[in-house]
Amino acid sequence: MAGRLRQPTGRYAGRSAEDRQAERRRRFLAAALQLFGDAPGYRSTTVAALCEAAGLSSRQFYEEFRTLEDVLAELHLQVNDWAEQAALAALAEAGGLPVAERAAAVFGAYAAHVTGDRRRLRITFVEIIGVSPRLEQQRLARRSRWVDLLCAEATAAVARGEAVPRDYRVAAAAFIGGVNGLLHDWAEGWVEATLDEVVAELVRILLGILDAPPAAAG
Template sequence: MTGRLRAPTGRYGGRSAEERKAERRDRFLAAALQLFGAAPGYRATTIAALSEAAGLSTRQFYEEFRTLEDVLAALHLQVNDNSEQAVLAAFEAARDLPLTERVTAFFRAYADSVTADPRRIRITFVEIVGVSARLEEQRLARRARWVDLICAEARAAAARGEAADRDYRLAATAFIGSVNGLLHDWSAGWVDATLDEVVDELVRQLLGILRPPDRRP
């Protein structure tokens, strides 16, 4: 039999189906960052509006996500992952520096990442809060990762003789709440300070936890 049909290659315009799918997803997330993180906000955005902003159809939306909540969940994880990668890179670069310089590098990397775009702050500290039990679980799980990171640095500092040797989980949990609150209030204009001043304050707070007043350096 001649003229046999060729099997589809799965490529269109030089891109595979997986590449086109990833591009569509990125376009939806970029549009969500603008609509959720600026105006009108997550709760006032519709699937139709998000699809239009992404330059895609609602049919294509449902090929990537089930609900708008799924988009918000993915965006929240993306913002946190970017910040975590920046912090881990800063930790690695500052690993051999004294404690104060390591802590400063930690917060500078985190603050630079999360405040580089005000929309990221709104996603992380405003839009994600109170949406659903599922997203609250995700938000608290990501907060727990930051607590674990603080505890790991505290243990490393204690092993070097730079910090008290104790359980830091309670203090780290309280401290992360302080970080979130201060950065949110700063981004909202409720705190009259520069970002450098905010970072310096957070560094002082963490050093105060690691080096209590009754402990000699």
Template structure:
């Protein structure tokens, strides 16, 4: 999202204005990831602290973002994209495997993509909640995307004769709710488990729901 002013044109230090702007934006995103996804969290982070972490000025921040919420919004989309990419990368490898083999590999890929960097998990499952109606809508839109992904996977399994016909959107919504709840509690320390244990617990949820045996 564009900020309030336009950076100066021309070259400086061998880099043009677009390159310098991209680098500044990346530094603000990394600073936001570190602070929003760390002990301070989004609500505890002030602009001065963010700029200090990025090594840039508030004026430069407002060249890129209108507010800290704008930065949070971009980070939330970014960490969701990382998780989605982790799943997308493994899809070609598992597409032709039996369902009992596809599900574990896809689920472990998702959990690793979503939470291998704990800062990503904190932003996706904790910091985004209740910030504003805009952020709630963005969170729900991304959640709906994951539900549609799972529904499509279920429908494909029906076509292959691996699952009985049914409304797989209901099961997908229930599962995504379980993922969000468990990951939230893991991030804030209410659940003491490794990522492997988290993925295995979620796997049991799916296997039990569809009575799938390996």
């Protein structure tokens, strides 16, 4: 299809066209989270199946999206935004705590969010892989945001005397890759540990990278 169909304008049943459009997108994305993130998965989902799950028509689909890949791209960004918001909220609450406690709070919030819904985890770590160069670029761009966040925290820790001054970007990229892989493997049942144990191990690894003191007992 060359482009999306024209969207309706005006008010209907007291709702604006913008409100109706936003509601349609929410329904398509909610249906995609279920179908892409569970069964049958992105590659086995059709436009017809997505429309049926959303309770909407194919015409309404093409008013919002060009392809299923567009839906996956938007859903991937949405799921990552949720996880980022959870981590940033925990970081804000951690305030002036030492780096070990800050790391535990942030990774605990992130891990709980990502693993709390297996569908979100599959969208982030499984379904997005290998779809297209465009989505691979998007995936790496979102990972880069986590690397930037970690580097910023490392820089702040250096300023407080809690970390050794050096360039942390390569180490941060390696660490974020390890975080993603470990959380995926844990959620799939390949790692025999509690989520608290997984988070504690991640914090220990991070402190080793920073050469920072360990967290206080308890």
